[in-house]
Amino acid sequence: MFEKKWFQTLVFFILVFLLILLISATNFIFDPVFKYVGAVAIPIIGAGILYYLTRPLMYFFMKFKINRSFSILLVFIVLILIGFFITMYIVPIAQRQFTNLVNNIPKMVDWAQDLITYWQANQTMIPQEVDKAINNFTDNLQTHIENVLNYIFGFIGQLISFIFALVLIPFFLFFMLKDGEKLVPFVTKIFSKKKAANIRSLLSKIDLVLTSFIQGQLIVSFSVGVLLFIGYLLIGLDYSLTLALFGMIMNVIPFIGPFLSVIPALIVGAFQDPMMIVWVSLVMIIAQQIESNFISPNVMGRVLALHPLTVITVILAAGSIAGFLGILFAVPFYATVKTIVVHFYETYADSKKDKEDALI
Numbered sequence: 001m002f003e004k005k006w007f008q009t010l011v012f013f014i015l016v017f018l019l020i021l022l023i024s025a026t027n028f029i030f031d032p033v034f035k036y037v038g039a040v041a042i043p044i045i046g047a048g049i050l051y052y053l054t055r056p057l058m059y060f061f062m063k064f065k066i067n068r069s070f071s072i073l074l075v076f077i078v079l080i081l082i083g084f085f086i087t088m089y090i091v092p093i094a095q096r097q098f099t100n101l102v103n104n105i106p107k108m109v110d111w112a113q114d115l116i117t118y119w120q121a122n123q124t125m126i127p128q129e130v131d132k133a134i135n136n137f138t139d140n141l142q143t144h145i146e147n148v149l150n151y152i153f154g155f156i157g158q159l160i161s162f163i164f165a166l167v168l169i170p171f172f173l174f175f176m177l178k179d180g181e182k183l184v185p186f187v188t189k190i191f192s193k194k195k196a197a198n199i200r201s202l203l204s205k206i207d208l209v210l211t212s213f214i215q216g217q218l219i220v221s222f223s224v225g226v227l228l229f230i231g232y233l234l235i236g237l238d239y240s241l242t243l244a245l246f247g248m249i250m251n252v253i254p255f256i257g258p259f260l261s262v263i264p265a266l267i268v269g270a271f272q273d274p275m276m277i278v279w280v281s282l283v284m285i286i287a288q289q290i291e292s293n294f295i296s297p298n299v300m301g302r303v304l305a306l307h308p309l310t311v312i313t314v315i316l317a318a319g320s321i322a323g324f325l326g327i328l329f330a331v332p333f334y335a336t337v338k339t340i341v342v343h344f345y346e347t348y349a350d351s352k353k354d355k356e357d358a359l360i
Contacts, residue, residue, distance in 0.1 A: 045329070047172030051180065052214040054079070058177055072177045076170070090241070097242040101268070202343045209339050213332045216296070221251040223295050224258075224287055228265075231283030237265065238272055254311050254331050258288055310334075 225248025
């Protein structure tokens with residue numbers, strides 16, 4: 001019985017649950033450790049994302065016989081120039097459009113209330129319960145919108161505080177770019193030659209997964225944002241830059257993001273001109289078709305190999321646990337865990353096969 005796979009699996013899960021129970025019972029020991037990890041997690045994660053984005057640029061500079069330290073300095077100069085360009089030319093326009101959008105919300109609310117009132121007055125088949133629900137929603141429509149705006153402004157305030165808390169990111173990024181290649185030899189030097197090769201293989205797979213997701217997802221999101229901006233300009237949609245930036249940010253979330261990104265554009269288009277709903281939908285469909293058929297296959301390939309249903313489930317679960325940040329990091333975390341599990345399973349299967357071949 002001890003050799004049966006189902007029994008070994010059962011023992012494994014029992015041990016995992018016992019370990020979780022032990023950690024929860026001794027939380028007072030791990031609590032300071034968790035607080036320390038939480039304090040350094042944001043700079044490390046932020047620097048890690050920038051590391052995967054800027055590492056190709058550093059290697060590009062090094063091809064021209066520029067030493068590593070000066071190449072890193074050039075990378076920081078490029079980042080500063082990009083930040084300066086965004087601050088000087090994009091942020092003011094987006095801020096002005098967002099302010100105009102907020103100022104026009106009362107007019108949109110009045111228009112929506114008049115439309116609902118007219119629709120109710122000319123309908124005779126509405127159940128009483130539905131009619132009450134519509135009246136309640138209409139009477140509190142301004143309050144609902146204000147709550148949403150307060151949530152958005154609160155999120156923006158938290159985001160600003162979050163940005164100011166990221167002053168350590170440049171320091172982490174510098175040392176990641178400078179000494180990132182020393183991590184694998186440092187980790188593997190305490191292991192035997194065979195185990196060290198196995199660990200190098202695992203770390204290489206994790207690096208490939210994170211590189212594919214971070215670089216690919218951001219490049220894809222930027223491309224979609226540009227496509228949406230061009231499309232919104234062509235159809236004459238108001239607040240085109242703000243809505244395109246929102247679409248670009250939401251597109252970072254796999255599968256669900258594109259559906260979320262089109263909602264504000266549809267609402268704005270409906271108030272501008274009902275026919276605009278069709279044009280906005282057409283722009284979104286064209287942008288997503290270009291992204292899914294031309295951009296994503298060439299940028300991300302099929303390295304992640306995650307089923308859409310799995311991704312949606314992981315995102316929803318992470319969102320309920322950790323909010324917006326959980327949604328952002330759910331897919332790369334899951335892909336990394338999957339890579340580790342698959343690697344160790346393949347290692348176990350190979351070792352078992354080698355033993356069977358040795359017996360033969």
